[in-house]
Amino acid sequence: MKLFKKFYLLLIFFSIQLANSQLKESFEKGFIITKTGEKISGYIRKDDFKNKVNNICFKKILENEKCKLYDTTQIASFKSGDDELYDLFEVEINNKSTEITLFAKKLLSGEISLYKGFYNGDTFYIVSKREENYILQKDKLVSGETKFRRYNYLGILNLATENFPIRTGATVAFNQRSFIDIIGRYNESKGANYEVTKTNNKGQNFWIITGGLGFGNEESEFFFQFNNRLFFPKFSRNTSFSTGLNYFNYQYIDTELDTEVTQSLISIPFQIQHNFLNKNIRPYIFTGASLSFLSRNDEDGNSIIEETGFQSNFGLGFILGAGIELNLYKGLILKSEYRHETFTHLLLFGIGYHFTK
Numbered sequence: 001m002k003l004f005k006k007f008y009l010l011l012i013f014f015s016i017q018l019a020n021s022q023l024k025e026s027f028e029k030g031f032i033i034t035k036t037g038e039k040i041s042g043y044i045r046k047d048d049f050k051n052k053v054n055n056i057c058f059k060k061i062l063e064n065e066k067c068k069l070y071d072t073t074q075i076a077s078f079k080s081g082d083d084e085l086y087d088l089f090e091v092e093i094n095n096k097s098t099e100i101t102l103f104a105k106k107l108l109s110g111e112i113s114l115y116k117g118f119y120n121g122d123t124f125y126i127v128s129k130r131e132e133n134y135i136l137q138k139d140k141l142v143s144g145e146t147k148f149r150r151y152n153y154l155g156i157l158n159l160a161t162e163n164f165p166i167r168t169g170a171t172v173a174f175n176q177r178s179f180i181d182i183i184g185r186y187n188e189s190k191g192a193n194y195e196v197t198k199t200n201n202k203g204q205n206f207w208i209i210t211g212g213l214g215f216g217n218e219e220s221e222f223f224f225q226f227n228n229r230l231f232f233p234k235f236s237r238n239t240s241f242s243t244g245l246n247y248f249n250y251q252y253i254d255t256e257l258d259t260e261v262t263q264s265l266i267s268i269p270f271q272i273q274h275n276f277l278n279k280n281i282r283p284y285i286f287t288g289a290s291l292s293f294l295s296r297n298d299e300d301g302n303s304i305i306e307e308t309g310f311q312s313n314f315g316l317g318f319i320l321g322a323g324i325e326l327n328l329y330k331g332l333i334l335k336s337e338y339r340h341e342t343f344t345h346l347l348l349f350g351i352g353y354h355f356t357k
Contacts, residue, residue, distance in 0.1 A: 241273075333352050
């Protein structure tokens with residue numbers, strides 16, 4: 001028990017001393033075009049789409065410690081990586097009742113071009129034709145209202161394309177693929193060249209090894225984990241999927257049997273985790289399911305599991321929990337976690353290391 005307390009105090013010490021450590025963010029090559037027409041090459045932080053419509057985080061040199069924010073008042077367009085081009089728009093949405101300025105992502109370029117925008121929690125599309133912009137929004141029911149707000153995206157699309165969907169009998173759904181198909185075919189019908197922007201949605205892998213322990217009143221637990229955590233930064237820098245191998249060993253006193261019990265769990269988790277922050281300190285929640293094998297023995301090594309078989313000592317269970325991670329140095333991390341996986345675990349503390357490609 002003294003060893004557990006020393007380890008716990010050590011974790012607290014590191015947490016206090018290293019609270020200002022910085023989680024390394026991901027950047028990719030790109031460039032910005034200022035409103036004066038100047039092109040500046042550098043590196044743009046990988047962010048999910050909705051976080052790029054108002055500003056971007058840009059570095060001229062990758063090794064610079066901090067990036068500079070550029071917003072809609074400073075730049076006219078930017079390109080991030082090989083596949084993301086954003087242009088500045090001033091448009092009227094919500095049936096021309098709301099005027100906004102934003103960066104919209106180019107999906108298709110041609111005589112008529114197609115862009116995707118994001119405002120107030122909703123995705124919309126811009127059909128750009130000879131410097132005139134047509135806004136495609138999905139009808140929606142707003143909280144507190146009894147009727148759908150109608151935005152007539154199909155009528156506006158017909159207007160922008162000279163009734164091309166009507167003339168061709170096309171079925172149009174409110175989604176990116178459908179709009180790309182219609183706008184592309186319209187360009188073809190006019191003999192105009194067009195190009196669909198290729199989207200590269202490569203994920204970022206973290207292979208993470210973690211070990212640690214927890215303790216309580218006459219009970220203790222230690223664990224080891226080897227997991228692969230997968231992020232898709234262009235969709236979300238906060239949500240990830242992970243799988244791997246877990247081992248937990250939990251010891252406690254069973255007062256009814258008057259014996260010390262050792263309970264161990266080996267599991268393969270399939271887990272979704274959401275980080276509320278994504279910098280040096282990351283509180284998070286997670287849920288999922290796991291394939292697991294459970295053993296429970298008394299102090300003489302005899303099994304005290306009443307029933308064995310599928311969904312008794314092995315099978316599929318659910319995972320639920322919350323925790324916090326703290327970056328130390330380079331790949332080193334500290335974590336504290338409270339989880340339910342087959343059984344409710346103690347409050348666990350650990351140290352780990354992540355390998356990133």
